[in-house]
Amino acid sequence: MCGIVGKINFDKNKKIDGLELKRMTDSLIHRGPDDEGQYIDGNVGLGFRRLSIIDLKSGHQPLSDITNNYWITFNGEIYNFLELKIELVKKGYKFRTNSDTEVIVNLFIEYKEKCVDYLRGMFAFVIWNFQKKELFGARDRFGIKPFHYYIDNDKFVWGSEIKSITVSDNIKKEISIEALDSYFAYGYIQREKSIFTQIKKLLPGHYFYLKPSEEKKLTIKQYWQINFEPDYSKTIEYWKDAIYQSLNESVKMRMISDVPLGAFLSGGIDSSIVVALMSQNSTNRIKTFSIGFNEEKFSELKFARQVAEMYNTEHHELIVEPESIELLPKLVKAYDEPFADSSAIPTYYVSKFAREYVTVSLSGDGGDELFAGYNSYSKMIALSKSRINNKFIFGTLNKIIPDYLYGKGLSYYLSKDKNNIGAYFCSWKDYERKKIFNSHIKSNLILYAENIKLDLLKNLHSDFISRMQQLDMQTYMVDDILTKVDRASMMNSLEARVPILDHQFAELSFKIPSEYKINGGNKKYILKETFKDILPKEVLSHKKTGFAVPLDNWFKTDLKDYIYENLNNSSYLYEFLNSKYVHKLLENHQKGVRDYGQQIWSLLFLNEWLKQNN
Known part of the structure; x- marks a missing residue:
């Protein structure tokens, strides 16, 4: 696992400044504390920071093919690189290292952009063609590894994290109002957007070409897409066997490492399955790491222990x-932009904790998206089957009911198109965001966050629950869950691997009918059936908790003074927000009118981010 950066000046006479490139790589030292490197070709520069996992002695980057024509920087792991290497050797390719990085560069020489079709793993990389003066880059299918870029008339700049771009010279840092609305709506910034208008994300499953000498044009294309095609011809026994064999293979592949390896164990179904399969594939005891809270209803430690x-x-x-709130400034610095998922706190701590013992940790992320495990799916199904269809009446009712009363949310959902209900499951609903923003921001906000998800849903034509799953995979999973795990683990120089998101295993899950995923209200039905004989019964049957943080209680007790000190008189926050609305929200939370814990956390995070980026 590593950090990559780079810059191309479109004026070929403007040489890359090595000190500037080093400043960019230095900003990612947490991602790669073991080694660093640069490659400069006039107006083109590639930079790299390395966390050594495989081929500890000869994996230095930037790395070239044997002709020194193709230069690569790569962040990630390719789990099938040895079999790919064997095929390339048969074709006459020669290798100087035992790294997966050299396999990718030779694979690109052989297959050009089609090389990504052969890769099984997580990745973000660029390859510079010295002779053609052309840059190629790609990101893995689900976006496990990040790739950010900035482009204007003078330059193209890229990096694993936003901070590696903003430390470069002459980067415009205009805050995107649409991104801010997305942040309040969902707690994360969706799709290709970032908090800065001109900094973008390369979407998962996409690659790009850039030839600086030809109109400075960036050409982006999709090479893989999620495709739900249920196969009703297979029996449930067939699917159970296929799931077991495929996931077992995926876990086994991800246990290859030249450094100590372990697993996050939350006590939920997904991480428990991963640990069970790791144990069955190892002669050594598996190291497991769990995080809990004193508040018992938020803690799954007893299931992890089982x-x-x-x-x-x-x-x-x-x-x-509760003292973990002191971590906030560090989290803000790590995430580079507003990010309101409070489970970033325990994710950071479990990563830090694990890093004391291992360098690589497997996680259970992806199971809820692939097998419809979220509690929200049950609510969405209920709403979609509702016989109440008068959106006008419920829209009117929603306007009348005060924000703090129960029933406000239900009337809101019933006023929306139930076939696209997933777009409206928000942290701050649109009527709340219209009040939270001050008049200046509201006047400049054109596209509301829900429209981005609605546009995605228009092009999804599978059954209802599959459409909601795919929506989550293309937004929540990549922009929240995977971002959270990547930043939290990399803050601690820990590589996190996600076997459930192996693309071959995922493609298998897309063929399984939805009725096997949610069966009579039983979420993840077929996953539980597949692994019920190798897991404790309580792990399979207990109510899903997730990685929730007891913010409601913390903000009413230990952290009450903290939130008032930070939010009441913020000189940063109220450049964007309505102070009266925020003060009223804090008051209602303390009175117990409604649990605004998640909303308060989003305000605290934004306030700290604005402070750091003022």
């Missing part, structure tokens, strides 16, 4: 306390 005991893992636990 799995740890069942497989005799080398188990480690840590309790997260």
